[in-house]
Amino acid sequence: MAEKMIEVKNVSMKFRMSDEPINSLKEIFTTALSGKLKYNEFLALDDVSFDLEKGKTLGLIGKNGAGKSTTLKLISGILKPTTGTIIVRGNVVPMLELGAGFDLELTGRENIYLNGAILGYSKEYLQSKFDEIVDFAEIGEFIDMPIRNYSSGMMARLAFSIASVVQPEILIVDEILAVGDVAFQEKSYNRMKELMSGGATVLFVSHDLDKIEEMCDQVIWLDKGKVVMKGKTRKVCEAYRKS
Amino acid sequence: MKKTIKRLFLITELIFMVMVGAFYFLAGDQLVYKSTVHPIDLQDADSVSDELISGRVISQDFVCEMDKIEQIGIVFTKFYKEAKGTVTIELREDASLLFKQVFDMDDIPEQQRLFLRIVRPIRNQRGKTVTMRIYGDSQEGSAAAVMMNQGLSDGTILVDGRSVKGSLCFSVNGSDEIWIGRYYWYLAAALVTALAVLLYVSYKSYVNDRFNYLIRGILAVYKYSFLISQLVLRDFKSKYKRSILGVFWSFLNPLMTMTVQFLVFSTFFTADTQNYPVYLLSGVVCFSFFSECTTMCLSSISANARLITKVYIPKYIFPLSRSISSSINLAISLVPLVLACLILGVPIRPQALLFFYFLACLIVFALGIGMFLSALMVFFRDIQFLWTVLTQIWMYATPIFYPAEIIPDKFKFIVRINPLYHFIGNARTCLINGVSPEPSAYLYCFLFAMVSLIIGSYTFKKTQDRFALYL
Numbered sequence: 001m002a003e004k005m006i007e008v009k010n011v012s013m014k015f016r017m018s019d020e021p022i023n024s025l026k027e028i029f030t031t032a033l034s035g036k037l038k039y040n041e042f043l044a045l046d047d048v049s050f051d052l053e054k055g056k057t058l059g060l061i062g063k064n065g066a067g068k069s070t071t072l073k074l075i076s077g078i079l080k081p082t083t084g085t086i087i088v089r090g091n092v093v094p095m096l097e098l099g100a101g102f103d104l105e106l107t108g109r110e111n112i113y114l115n116g117a118i119l120g121y122s123k124e125y126l127q128s129k130f131d132e133i134v135d136f137a138e139i140g141e142f143i144d145m146p147i148r149n150y151s152s153g154m155m156a157r158l159a160f161s162i163a164s165v166v167q168p169e170i171l172i173v174d175e176i177l178a179v180g181d182v183a184f185q186e187k188s189y190n191r192m193k194e195l196m197s198g199g200a201t202v203l204f205v206s207h208d209l210d211k212i213e214e215m216c217d218q219v220i221w222l223d224k225g226k227v228v229m230k231g232k233t234r235k236v237c238e239a240y241r242k243s
Numbered sequence: 244m245k246k247t248i249k250r251l252f253l254i255t256e257l258i259f260m261v262m263v264g265a266f267y268f269l270a271g272d273q274l275v276y277k278s279t280v281h282p283i284d285l286q287d288a289d290s291v292s293d294e295l296i297s298g299r300v301i302s303q304d305f306v307c308e309m310d311k312i313e314q315i316g317i318v319f320t321k322f323y324k325e326a327k328g329t330v331t332i333e334l335r336e337d338a339s340l341l342f343k344q345v346f347d348m349d350d351i352p353e354q355q356r357l358f359l360r361i362v363r364p365i366r367n368q369r370g371k372t373v374t375m376r377i378y379g380d381s382q383e384g385s386a387a388a389v390m391m392n393q394g395l396s397d398g399t400i401l402v403d404g405r406s407v408k409g410s411l412c413f414s415v416n417g418s419d420e421i422w423i424g425r426y427y428w429y430l431a432a433a434l435v436t437a438l439a440v441l442l443y444v445s446y447k448s449y450v451n452d453r454f455n456y457l458i459r460g461i462l463a464v465y466k467y468s469f470l471i472s473q474l475v476l477r478d479f480k481s482k483y484k485r486s487i488l489g490v491f492w493s494f495l496n497p498l499m500t501m502t503v504q505f506l507v508f509s510t511f512f513t514a515d516t517q518n519y520p521v522y523l524l525s526g527v528v529c530f531s532f533f534s535e536c537t538t539m540c541l542s543s544i545s546a547n548a549r550l551i552t553k554v555y556i557p558k559y560i561f562p563l564s565r566s567i568s569s570s571i572n573l574a575i576s577l578v579p580l581v582l583a584c585l586i587l588g589v590p591i592r593p594q595a596l597l598f599f600y601f602l603a604c605l606i607v608f609a610l611g612i613g614m615f616l617s618a619l620m621v622f623f624r625d626i627q628f629l630w631t632v633l634t635q636i637w638m639y640a641t642p643i644f645y646p647a648e649i650i651p652d653k654f655k656f657i658v659r660i661n662p663l664y665h666f667i668g669n670a671r672t673c674l675i676n677g678v679s680p681e682p683s684a685y686l687y688c689f690l691f692a693m694v695s696l697i698i699g700s701y702t703f704k705k706t707q708d709r710f711a712l713y714l
Contacts, residue, residue, distance in 0.1 A: 015712065073711075077555035080708040092555070100553035105481040117473040118554055146484075 003089070005170055005201040006052040006075060011084035013045040013070055013225075044070045046225040047084075052218075057202040059216035059233065061209070061240055066222040068205045072172050075203060090169030090201070093119060097174070099159030104148040108139055108158060111147055115162045129165045136191075137161035138184070157184055164191050171195055171202045209237055248449060248461065252442040259438055263431045269594050270679040275424030277681045279309035283415040285356065288390035290409065291320055293402055295330055295379030296386045302376040302401045303410065309417040312365040316356035317377070318390040318412040323353060328381030332359060335374045341365050351387055356414065364417070375413070389413075423682045467560055474564035475571070478539075493575040501527045508644045516646045518675055521580075521589050525674055526643035528576050529602070529667045533609050534634045536569035540613025541630055545620050548714035558707045559700070562617045566610045573602070584674070592677035600685065601670040604692040608662055611695030614703040621706070621713050641667065662691035 045067045052058050060068045073079045074086055076094040101118040102111050112133055116126040134143055137157040147155060173192070196202050196215065206212055212219060212233065219236040221228045229236050267274065283305060292301055317332065326348040334342040344359055351357050379386055391400070393409035400407045423430065441457070448455040464471075483489040501524045509519060516522050543561040544551065551558060584591055619626050641663045642650070650658060658664040665688050669680045 073552075078552060079711050094554055097549075097553045100549050103477055103481055105484045106477060110477075110480065114473045114477055117470040118550065118556060120470075123469045 003054045004051050005054050005089050006050075006203070007085075007087040008048060008050050008071075008075070009085050009087075011045055011048050011074065011081045011086060012043065013067075013074065013079065014082040015042045015044055043225050045074075045081075048222075048225070048227055049084075050220055050227070050230060052201055052203070054201055055199050056217045057196055057204060057215055059212040059219040060203065060205045060222060061207075061212060061219060061236070062222035062228075065224070067225045068222055069174060071222070072174055072203060072205060075170075076172050088170065091120065092170045092172060093163060093166055093168035094172045095160075095163045095174065098163055099155055102147060102155065102159070105146055107146055108134075108143040108150070111158070112162055115159070119163060119166070121166060125166075133158075133161045133165050136165075136187075153181065153184075160188050164188070164195065167195070167198055168200055171200045173202065174205045209241065213237055245450065248446060248458070251461070252446055256435070256439055256442060260435055263435060265596075267427055267431070269597055270682070271594075273679040273681055274427060275420060276311060276418035277421050279311075279417050279419045281308035281419075282417070283413070285316060285318070285414040286392040286396060286410055286412050288318060288354070288392060288412045290391045290393045292389040292391050292400070292407075292411065294383065294386040294388045295377065295381060296383050297328075297380045298378075299403055300376055300378045300401075301389060301411070302374055303398065303413075304372050304374050305415065307368040307371055307373050307415075309415075310366065310369055310420045312368065312373075312415060312417040313361055314414075314416040315359045315361065315375075316414040316416075317359070318354060318356055319351045319387045320354050320390055321348065321351065321387045325385065326351075326381060326387050327385045328379055330377065330379045330387060333376040334365065335376060336368060336371055341368070341373070348381070348387060354390065375411075377411075421682065463557065467557065470556070471560060471564050471567065474560065475568045478565065478568035479571070490575065493572050494579045497524065497528045497531055497576045498579045500531065504644045512645055512649075518587060518589055520587055521583055521675055522646075522671060523644055524580055524583050525671050526641075526667055528573070528580050529605060529670060530638055530641065530643050530663065531576070532569060532573040533605065533663060534638070535572065536566050536606075536609040537613050537616060537634070538630065539565040539569055540610070541616040541620050541627060543613070544617045544710060545624075545714065552711050552714055558710060559614065559703060562610065562614045562703075566606065566613055569609070570606050573606070580674075589675055590677060594677045594679055595674050597673040597679050598670050601666050601673070601688055604688040605663075605666040605670075607692040608666065608695045611692070611697070611699035614699035615695075618703045618706045618710075621710050637661075637663065643667065662688075662695070665691060 048067070048071065050058075060071060062068055070079065072094070074081055075088060076092050077088070078094075099115070101115045103114060106114065112130065113123075113126055117123075134140075137154075137160070139154060139158055142150065142154065147158070150158070193215070202215075204212070204216060216233050218231065219233045220230040221236050221240050229239055293299060295301065312334075315332075315334075319330070329345050329347055330351060331343065331345045333340060342359075342361055342365060346357065377389060381387070390412040391409045392412060396410035397408070398410040400409055400411060445455050445457040449458045479490070483492065486492065488495065501520070504527065505520055505523055508523070512519060540562040543565045544558065547561050550556065551561075581591070583589075616626060616630060640657055641661055642658065647658060647664070647668060665684065669684045669688060672678060672680045
């Protein structure tokens with residue numbers, strides 16, 4: 001039996017949501033005094049369990065607000081579950097929102113190092129892969145320009161190149177394939193497949209059922225924080241289409 | 244990795260030993276003595292003794308309650324006349340002469356204290372009675388006399404062997420031994436051993452793969468050192484990007500602040516402060532570091548909200564990297580401080596090295612406060628405005644542009660509980676006076692820094708899991 005890279009056991013995630021965000025002392029006092037300090041508890045995930053073996057690709061499907069992104073954030077360690085346990089073995093590269101660590105004032109070159117450091121790459125690794133990143137992103141001579149001058153497409157391409165240059169053990173992807181123009185989308189899609197065939201364990205979120213069917217071994221269908229169905233890709237996708 | 248840790252620990256131990264040894268020599272006398280708690284204070288004069296004509300001896304006994312007599316002050320009067328001759332002052336214990344000095348009349352100030360610096364301090368007299376004998380060789384009419392207090396004092400003065408009620412107006416100052424001086428090397432050995440044991444235990448638990456806070460910290464720093472250096476670099480680049488003078492601002496800023504404050508306050512405070520510009524500049528440099536560091540840390544989490552909700556990074560990295568960049572700024576602003584010392588003629592003695600101890604404490608203190616504030620900021624955005632006001636208050640409550648001595652006694656407790664006063668005040672003692680503060684100052688500063696760091700990191704650790712939900 002293959003090694004389990006991700007184990008999620010009975011995980012629930014509860015958000016406390018006040019009707020309006022309370023961010024200041026004054027608001028706390030006024031709402032507390034008027035007795036309006038109430039929280040609506042919102043269960044983003046309700047007793048979710050699954051595990052994923054090494055080298056397999058798992059797709060997550062469901063409507064907006066079903067808990068897909070929360071699941072990814074829990075696995076990448078950004079959020080801590082309210083109850084339940086999550087065990088992740090191996091280094092995780094999250095491609096949640098690309099370029100989150102970009103600093104607009106810095107040049108492309110400086111941002112490659114900064115963003116690479118944020119994703120946990122070492123200095124030597126970045127130096128050796130630097131040209132590859134620049135080539136893949138098709139940035140060319142703009143590399144030494146502050147990225148506030150970049151077009152949004154250039155920025156997205158650079159971000160994708162930095163994130164995908166590693167050979168991660170666990171890759172977490174949240175619908176980022178729609179990056180840049182058609183040609184670059186094709187290129188990045190191929191890169192993703194390359195990473196997957198390189199033995200990476202992948203968690204993949206998309207609304208595009210065709211992509212899911214093409215790439216995933218297993219699928220979990222989430223709705224309102226609950227697992228509706230999990231299993232072989234074809235079976236789950238069929239059931240999801242019918243609903 | 245095993246080898247690296249081993250080497251790191253060995254180097255740490257060696258550096259610590261060197262520092263403990265160097266400290267003994269840098270701290271010098273301050274490690275052995277502190278100014279006495281039983282000085283003899285000067286009494287107000289209400290009368291005058293007999294004139295010190297040739298052959299007359301005036302003497303008074305006092306009980307020495309200090310380990311070392313260093314200075315004696317006596318008030319004479321010459322009756323506002325031209326006086327001629329000399330005055331001799333002796334200190335005796337029974338038959339043995341402890342000290343003797345002869346003064347010419349011209350050196351004796353009119354009704355002000357004449358200070359006798361006892362160059363080879365008198366030791367081992369604690370609890371004994373010391374006799375002070377004063378005699379002169381002047382002619383009647385041109386002799387001096389000693390000022391006395393007869394109203395309040397119930398002592399006895401002997402004038403040519405005849406007793407007279409009252410006391411001479413004199414003061415005795417000196418110092419007491421402190422135990423640290425005597426036992427310093429034992430203490431040093433204990434500390435060095437304790438560190439060695441700690442490092443050895445940590446190393447062993449690393450080798451045997453057991454959990455250890457120290458090892459975990461080192462590994463985390465090692466793992467994230469590249470990220471930290473990138474974040475620090477970013478702080479610097481984006482701070483000075485698009486400004487013409489760039490990094491020069493780091494040392495122009497304190498200089499300009501100092502100049503402004505100097506122009507405003509110099510008329511009030513120069514008289515009672517030794518080297519006022521350096522006094523001011525050192526205070527400004529330290530305090531601007533503190534306010535910059537805490538303000539930068541304050542926003543470190545909320546400003547990186549996009550990152551924290553998208554990628555997993557240990558969150559303490561953000562306040563830590565901000566405080567590192569502030570510390571680098573501090574190091575840059577030390578350049579003008581050193582230049583000012585050289586230009587204004589403050590001799591830089593080896594003791595100035597001790598300055599860095601107090602700076603280190605200040606940095607740790609600021610980091611602790613910064614972590615606390617950054618965690619608080621996530622939940623209460625109001626803290627950013629409140630903190631601006633609080634730092635203002637804190638600045639005025641700390642003797643930065645005014646000397647600590649002008650604070651009235653009833654408010655002295657404010658500076659005594661103010662950690663910044665301890666850091667800045669002791670740093671100044673090392674830098675400007677070139678002497679070490681007394682050993683307890685090191686302990687206080689260490690404790691202030693540690694308490695702040697513990698409170699800050701504890702609050703941070705307790706709340707960090709909820710950051711992503713509130714950002």
